[in-house]
Structure formats: C-alpha cells, structure tokens
Amino acid sequence: MLDIQKIRTDFPILSQKVNGKPLVYFDNGATSQKPQIVLDAITKYYSEINANIHRGVHTLSQLATDAYEESRKKIQTHINAKFSHEVLFTSGTTHGINLVTNGFGSILKPGDEVLVSALEHHSNIVPWQMLCEKTGATLKVIPMDENGELIMLEYDKLLSEKTKIVTVNHISNALGTINPIEYMTEKAHEVGAAILIDGAQATPHLKPDVQELDCDFYVFSGHKICGPTGTGILYGKEEWLNKLPPYQGGGEMIKEVTFEKTTYADLPHKFEAGTPNIAGGIVLGVAIDYLNKIGFENIQQQEKELLEYGTKRLLEIDGLKIYGTSKEKTSVISFNIDGIHPYDIGTIIDKQGIAVRTGHHCAQPIMNFFGIPGTIRASFSFYNTKEEIDLMIEAVKKAQRMLS
Incomplete structure (x- = not known):
C-alpha cells in the first residue's frame, strides 16, 4: 500500500489553494505535476554542470554529456529497448510522430495505405493526413463502438498488403480505453506493415516493454510522467531508424560536411540535430527513477x-x-x-x-x-x-x- 499523504508532500503544488480552496488536480491527462526531486534536478543542472554536450573537451561539457547519455540508458532500461541508440530524445510525443511521418514520406507512394484509429489524438491524425496528401497514399480509419473500443473485426478487414503503417494510441486520452496493442502489432506485421504506438497516455500508468510489444515505434512525452515539458522519447527499432532519412539538418546529426556532400552521423545522433533540451533530457531520467521507486x-x-x-x-x-x-x-x-x-x-x-x-x-x-x-x-x-x-x-x- 502506498502512503499517499507522504507521496503528496513530494509535490509542492498540491499544497496550494486555488480560488481560496484546496487544489484538487484532476487534469493529469494533460500534464502531471512534478515532485521536488525533479524540480531540484533542474536547478542542479543549471547551477553545476550547464554546458553543451558531445562537442566539448572541457570538464563541464563532459559531465553534461555523461549525465545526458546516462539518462538515455535509464530510458532504454525502463522501456526494455534492445539498444540505447534506439532511444531518441524529442520535444514530446507530437515531435516523435512527426519525425516518423517525415521519414515515411520517402517510403509511401500512391495506392499505399495508412491505418489510424478512431480513438486518436489530433497529433496522431493530422501528421498522417498531411503525409497522405503529400504522397498520394490513402488514410483509413479503424472504427470504434459505443463503449469506446476499437472494433478488431473491422481492423482485420482493413489490413492488406497495401497497408504500410498502422498508428494507434496505447491508451485513449479522451476515454481512457486501453487498446489491444499486442494483437494489433501481430496483425500488422502479418501483412508486412510497421506499427507506431502513441504511448503519451500509457506511460504514466504502466511500463511499456517495447520488445514484448514488438512495436516498430513507440512515442511518449516527459511532462506526463512527472518530467519537464519540452521533453519526449521516440523509440524505434534499429532497422527502421537506419531506413528512415534524417528529420532535420544541422549540427550534431552529421558525420562530415562539404559543399559537395554531407554524410550523416550514426544513431541516435542522426535524428538529434542542434543543441537539445539537455536539462530536460537529464531530468526526464530523474522522473523515471522517481516513478520506478514508487x-x-x-x-x-x-x-x-x-x-x-x-x-x-x-x-x-x-x-x-x-x-x-x-x-x-x-x-x-x-x-x-x-x-x-x-x-x-x-x-x-x-x-x-x-x-x-x-x-x-x-x-x-x-x-x-x-x-x-x-x-x-x-x-x-x-x-x-x-x-x-x-x-x-x-x-x-x-x-x-x-x-x-
């Protein structure tokens, strides 16, 4: 049994009053509150080791790099990814989905099909609509019933050799429905399709095991799991991440640049252009440690x-x-x-x-x-x-x- 009153003391915001009344915070689906250990970790980073990562030989840069990459390994362990380079830092779930849709722009062609579910958040609908308009692929919708459950018989009928990717949330943000991800992944793979799981609403409640789920991509946001805003994770199977082109061009994601040709860095840096949210990435690992301790x-x-x-x-x-x-x-x-x-x-x-x-x-x-x-x-x-x-x-x- 959890000592809830003791846990509540970890969250400073929960003790305040709103409109003269004790705060009752029931908007966790939008964002979670942050424990003091997370708030302290943000201050600690900027007070003690603030420096750019991967690029400096000086001590602070090395300390910041080590902390950032250690956080990546924590997240790898948490979701049971096979390799740490399958874990990409993003600004959130939306960023992760758009990264994948951008990559599939080089794969889809007219006549191909993308399956989304009727339960999706706009961030897992609109990028795929934009992609289909750009490539000539067709967007098809897995229907739902009055209970808020996806109709698996209809899903089975929609799947075909034309299906190139299925994209579905693990848990519905609007209704709380937990979707049968294992079944959906197995069926998608039977027709040779990839599958992306939007785990934004799932990761606050459960530990996703990406190898057990056998999904090709899994995305989630840090701010919903007691971490900072502007942080997120895209997990992708190594074979898929190697297949997709870079999402953005810039520093860090390159191996060599000339005016004639640029070659790209290995995973995960191929997808992490520019200076990232270093503090956010480090502190996301602290938040995950906190949740695992509970x-x-x-x-x-x-x-x-x-x-x-x-x-x-x-x-x-x-x-x-x-x-x-x-x-x-x-x-x-x-x-x-x-x-x-x-x-x-x-x-x-x-x-x-x-x-x-x-x-x-x-x-x-x-x-x-x-x-x-x-x-x-x-x-x-x-x-x-x-x-x-x-x-x-x-x-x-x-x-x-x-x-x-």
Whole structure:
C-alpha cells in the first residue's frame, strides 16, 4: 500500500489553494505535476554542470554529456529497448510522430495505405493526413463502438498488403480505453506493415516493454510522467531508424560536411540535430527513477481504486453519462450532464479549486462519433485521493443545481 499523504508532500503544488480552496488536480491527462526531486534536478543542472554536450573537451561539457547519455540508458532500461541508440530524445510525443511521418514520406507512394484509429489524438491524425496528401497514399480509419473500443473485426478487414503503417494510441486520452496493442502489432506485421504506438497516455500508468510489444515505434512525452515539458522519447527499432532519412539538418546529426556532400552521423545522433533540451533530457531520467521507486504495480493499484470509486460516485448524479466504458480502461473518466455544456461545469467547479479538462481533448472525431461538443474529463494520478473525488462530486452537484 502506498502512503499517499507522504507521496503528496513530494509535490509542492498540491499544497496550494486555488480560488481560496484546496487544489484538487484532476487534469493529469494533460500534464502531471512534478515532485521536488525533479524540480531540484533542474536547478542542479543549471547551477553545476550547464554546458553543451558531445562537442566539448572541457570538464563541464563532459559531465553534461555523461549525465545526458546516462539518462538515455535509464530510458532504454525502463522501456526494455534492445539498444540505447534506439532511444531518441524529442520535444514530446507530437515531435516523435512527426519525425516518423517525415521519414515515411520517402517510403509511401500512391495506392499505399495508412491505418489510424478512431480513438486518436489530433497529433496522431493530422501528421498522417498531411503525409497522405503529400504522397498520394490513402488514410483509413479503424472504427470504434459505443463503449469506446476499437472494433478488431473491422481492423482485420482493413489490413492488406497495401497497408504500410498502422498508428494507434496505447491508451485513449479522451476515454481512457486501453487498446489491444499486442494483437494489433501481430496483425500488422502479418501483412508486412510497421506499427507506431502513441504511448503519451500509457506511460504514466504502466511500463511499456517495447520488445514484448514488438512495436516498430513507440512515442511518449516527459511532462506526463512527472518530467519537464519540452521533453519526449521516440523509440524505434534499429532497422527502421537506419531506413528512415534524417528529420532535420544541422549540427550534431552529421558525420562530415562539404559543399559537395554531407554524410550523416550514426544513431541516435542522426535524428538529434542542434543543441537539445539537455536539462530536460537529464531530468526526464530523474522522473523515471522517481516513478520506478514508487513502483508501477503500486501506481496501477492506486489508480484502479480511484477509477472505480470515481465512476461509482459520479453515476450517483442524476442525468450524468460517462463516455468510454471499455472493459480495459485506465484512470480517466469523461462525462457530461444532461442539458448542461461541459465548459459551464468546468468553469464553476474551478471556483471550488477543482481542475478538470473540458472540451474535445484534441480528439474531435471521438466527440463527433458521440454527437457531443465535448466532455468533462477527470484524469487521476497516483497522488490523488478518494477525498478529492468527494470534493469534485460536491462541486459538480453544486454546478448542476446552479445551471439547471
């Protein structure tokens, strides 16, 4: 059992008041809060070893380089990548997806097909749309049902020798659905297609084993796993990363430059042009250490209890409907109340110190499927409590009375 009250003291922001009320932070799907050890690590980097990496012979540069590459190895271990050079630092999930789509621009041709799911975040839809427009490939959508689950029978039908890549989130940011990634990967590989997994919403809740999943690409953001904003990871199988062309040109990603010809650096530097977010990369490793110390089994148990309790309490409210009722689900509850716009609920409960997300959550096709403008989304983390859920319930009831 986790000592949640002790864990909460690791997060300075959780002790503050918002609008005169204790902060109840249920917007973890958008970004997580940061423990003091992460905040201290940012200060430590800039105070003690701030220098550019990979390029200097002086002591600070070597210290910064060692810390940055040690973080890469930590992440390799965390996701069980075969090689550290399969782990690329990015600015976030969106950057990682765009890096891969850029690379597939040299692979796709007219008549080829890209499969995306109906559950995707805009960042895993729009880059593929742009790529298909550029290459003449066709974008096809894996449909979902009323429970917020992808329809695997339809997925099987869509797959063909024309399919070059399948791109799907591990967990839906809007509904909390956990997708059957192992099955989807196996089926994609049967037709010779690659698969990219958007793990932005999964990595806060579980440890992805990329070798067990056998995915070709796995992307996630640091800011959702207690790390800094502007950080992320793209894992790619070595064979695929060697096959794709560089995403950007500049310093660091080159082996030799002349005006006649440039040759590119080996992995991972081929994809890491320019000065990176050095502090962010180092501190991301600190955040992962912190989460592993707590233990992902403990995190999952705590969040499972919060999901079950929150679902039960919310369904006690008359006229409330939950969207996303899949059998496999993480600690996200999207809901609406009959006759009331989600924005209005969110605005009123904010006055009570309750932070939730309202709108379409960058997943507008999901909202179109349900015929709604958006939802109120409460997304829980391991540092949240049942008592906070009770405060949210009372705030939502109060908002309902005011708006009815």
